[in-house]
Amino acid sequence: xxxxxxxxxxxxxxxxxxxxxxxxxxxxxxxxxxxxxxxxxxxxxxxxxxxxxxxxxxxxxxxxxxxxxxxxxxxxxxxxxxxxxxxxxxxxxxxxxxxxxxxxxxxxxxxxxxxxxxxxxxxxxxxxxxxxxxxxxxxxxxxxxxxxxxxxxxxxxxxxxxxxxxxxxxxxxxxxxxxxxxxxxxxxxxxxxxxxxxxxxxxxxxxxxxxxxxxxxxxxxxxxxxxxxxxxxxxxxxxxxxxxxxxxxxxxxxxxxxxxxxxxxxxxxxxxxxxxxxxx
Numbered sequence: 001x002x003x004x005x006x007x008x009x010x011x012x013x014x015x016x017x018x019x020x021x022x023x024x025x026x027x028x029x030x031x032x033x034x035x036x037x038x039x040x041x042x043x044x045x046x047x048x049x050x051x052x053x054x055x056x057x058x059x060x061x062x063x064x065x066x067x068x069x070x071x072x073x074x075x076x077x078x079x080x081x082x083x084x085x086x087x088x089x090x091x092x093x094x095x096x097x098x099x100x101x102x103x104x105x106x107x108x109x110x111x112x113x114x115x116x117x118x119x120x121x122x123x124x125x126x127x128x129x130x131x132x133x134x135x136x137x138x139x140x141x142x143x144x145x146x147x148x149x150x151x152x153x154x155x156x157x158x159x160x161x162x163x164x165x166x167x168x169x170x171x172x173x174x175x176x177x178x179x180x181x182x183x184x185x186x187x188x189x190x191x192x193x194x195x196x197x198x199x200x201x202x203x204x205x206x207x208x209x210x211x212x213x214x215x216x217x218x219x220x221x222x223x224x225x226x227x228x229x230x231x232x233x234x235x236x237x238x239x240x241x242x243x244x245x246x247x248x249x250x251x252x253x254x255x256x257x258x259x260x261x262x263x264x265x266x267x268x269x270x271x272x273x274x275x276x277x278x279x280x
Contacts, residue, residue, distance in 0.1 A: 003029035009140040018096030037077040042091035044070040054082035067115035071108030109202020162186035174216040175209030
């Protein structure tokens with residue numbers, strides 16, 4: 001699409017347990033009136049490079065942010081109705097929330113806050129530096145250097161090994177493991193696992209599993225938007241196409257085909273325009 005650029009940076013190996021993606025975006029024309037911030041297994045950090053970005057939860061008024069950090073969530077947020085055209089977006093793992101933001105991801109669940117509220121003055125100084133940096137390559141290098149310094153500053157407290165194991169199993173199977181099976185594997189009761197998991201991540205394991213399977217469906221439709229929904233439902237373990245559609249409406253606030261028609265041009269994995277890749 002001629003009016004959209006996506007710049008992708010492959011992060012330093014030391015950061016990969018904490019950071020899934022580091023991207024820059026630029027709309028050369030008018031940004032879309034509405035973009036849905038879909039649930040996923042990642043927390044989101046955005047640093048705008050021009051104007052503020054507007055974010056709104058369902059049935060709630062929008063707020064504007066120069067920078068933001070958003071936790072794991074199970075309903076789509078509204079992004080748009082703002083002049084923001086250029087920025088940097090980071091997809092943090094839950095481990096990255098502890099290592100780079102200094103808080104467990106559960107503290108940010110289903111909310112969006114200014115990055116300043118978490119990091120204070122360094123967040124404001126980083127935004128100023130990035131806005132003064134002229135190229136995407138240099139912006140990525142600056143941000144990555146600061147992230148590496150933050151990661152190395154001090155040891156990061158870790159959650160119980162059982163909680164980490166449960167998250168990893170869900171991630172590896174895209175939500176394909178039942179909660180009772182997870183509890184059996186870690187040697188805990190189902191209720192205890194659910195409570196501790198929700199405390200750490202902000203979502204119950206059953207909800208996290210739904211989000212991860214939905215995320216897999218999103219990625220499949222990005223790569224192949226003409227995929228038959230019945231085939232996709234069968235491949236990913238949904239009961240049928242109707243089940244897949246219900247989950248999309250619950251998590252995305254629209255049907256799969258509506259999302260494809262309205263938003264896929266802005267979220268393609270390989271859009272036209274410059275694509276920056278670096279790292280090892």
